[in-house]
Amino acid sequence: MGATAGAVWGRTEQQDFRSRVRGTLLGAAIGDALGTPLDGLSADRVREEHGERGPADLLVHHGRRGTVSHLTQLTLFTLDGLIRAQVRRDTGAWHPPTDLHRAYRRWAATQHDWGPDERRTEDGWLAREEWLYARRAPTRACLLGLGDAVMGTPAAPKNPAAVGPEAVVRSAPFGLLVGWEPHLVMQIALECATQTHGHPTAYLAAGAYAVVVHALARGGDVDDGVQRALHLLSPRPGQEPVAEALQRALGAVRQGLPSAARVAELVDGGSAERVLSAAVYCALVGEDVRHGLRLAVSHGGPSGAAGALVGGMLGALYGETALPPAWLAELEGRATMLVLADDFAMEMTQGPSLHTPTAATPGWLARYPRA
Structure with missing residues (x-):
């Protein structure tokens, strides 16, 4: 795997990219926070309880408004792992799925440790954020897939029967690798998805979602991203259910005014490709970010996952300033997310100024160790 290196970023391009990175991460977290209280x-x-248009505000969950689930926690560790992969590239080691697996294992430690161990400096700064040690209903597939040091791969995936949408949700950051070609974005996303979700519909849906976000982060629209994903899916074994689900989403757009009933039809069963289908539909038909998110969580299925997928897409499309400010103000962990998003944007646009094989900024390596 590789990426386009040496690109020159102008100030306006950097600002636009940072806004899209922030929008993706914060939008996904808002969708998670809006939808997770409705799961079940x-x-x-x-x-x-909330009317035809869905909840008008974030709901109280875990004792306060705006709390996020393990879906957002894992998405943060995806970003952290991608930064660490870039830093480790200076050593000559370049295998991002391994760095992502290490990042996900750091998340797994937050689910059984009482809190951060300050002596483990190799964990970096994100693993020392105490609020991430809250256990927020992690799924069995995630806990089992990351429960030991063995890394799942496409040839030997973990949990080969797991079809849930969790790996899809955490794949939004792969789409922010705007210097990569789309086929490489799909490949890394599906490889990392097999670390917890080994069924083809789950890991191929993760790859497809990453490609859609990638198109949006590069300035395209949702339809552009879906068409690119369909093209890249076509030669892959087992892709038919995912491709058909995406086609259903596109077809549903032409079937009249948006409705929660239509979202429920698309999401029926709650498997990865169906939740992705519903999310694509909501992103296409939403009047604005708020409407798209409310529609995405009001169907009686896995609302947190659907909301997170829509929030990630619309955040990548419009940037952070399009997100509802009242919801942002109450979002759990927002300060952490902003720092992480800005660090990711800085690494991707100015990485050579921070570290090279022969020199590095000590503070950056303390935050994102090569170990």
Whole structure:
């Protein structure tokens, strides 16, 4: 795997990219926070409590508004792992899935440790954020897949029967590798998805979602991203359910006014490709970010995952300033997310100024150790 290196970024380009990175991360987290409290509720119950358009505000969950689930936690560690992969490239070691596996293992430690161990300096700064040690309903597939040091791969995936959307949600950051070609973005996303979700529909859906976000982060639109994903999926074994789900989303756009009932039809069953289908539909038909997110979480399925997928897409499309400020103000961990997003943007646009094989900024290596 490789990336386009040596690109020159102008100030305007850097600012635009940083806004899209922030938008992707914060948008996904807002969607998670908006939808997760509705997980397990029927569509009728959601309508009874929140009306036809869904919740108008973030709901109280885990004792406060704006809390996020393990979906956002893992997404943060994806960004952290990608930064660490770039830093480790100076050593001659270049295998991003391994660095992502190490990052996900650091997340797994937060699910059983009482808090950060300050003596483990090789963990970097993100693993020392105490709020991430809250256990927020991690799925069995994630815990089992990351429960030991053996890394799942496409040839030997972990949990080969796992079809849930969790690996898809955490794949948004791969789409922010704007210097990479789309086929490499799909490849790294699906390889990292097999570390917890080994069923083809789950890991191919993760690859497809990363390609959609990639198109948006490069200035395209949702339809551009879906068409690119369909093209890249076509030669891969087992891609038919994912491709058909994406085609259903495009077809649903032409079937009249947006409705929660149509989202429920697309998401029926809650498997990875179906949740992705519903999210693509909501991103295409949403009048704005708020409407798209409310629509995405009001169907009686895995609302947190669907909301996170829509938030990630719309955040990449429009940038952080399009996100509802009242929801941002109450979002758990927002300060951490902003620092991480800005660090990722700085690494991707100005990495050679921070570290090279022969020299490095000590503070950067303390935050993102090569070890």
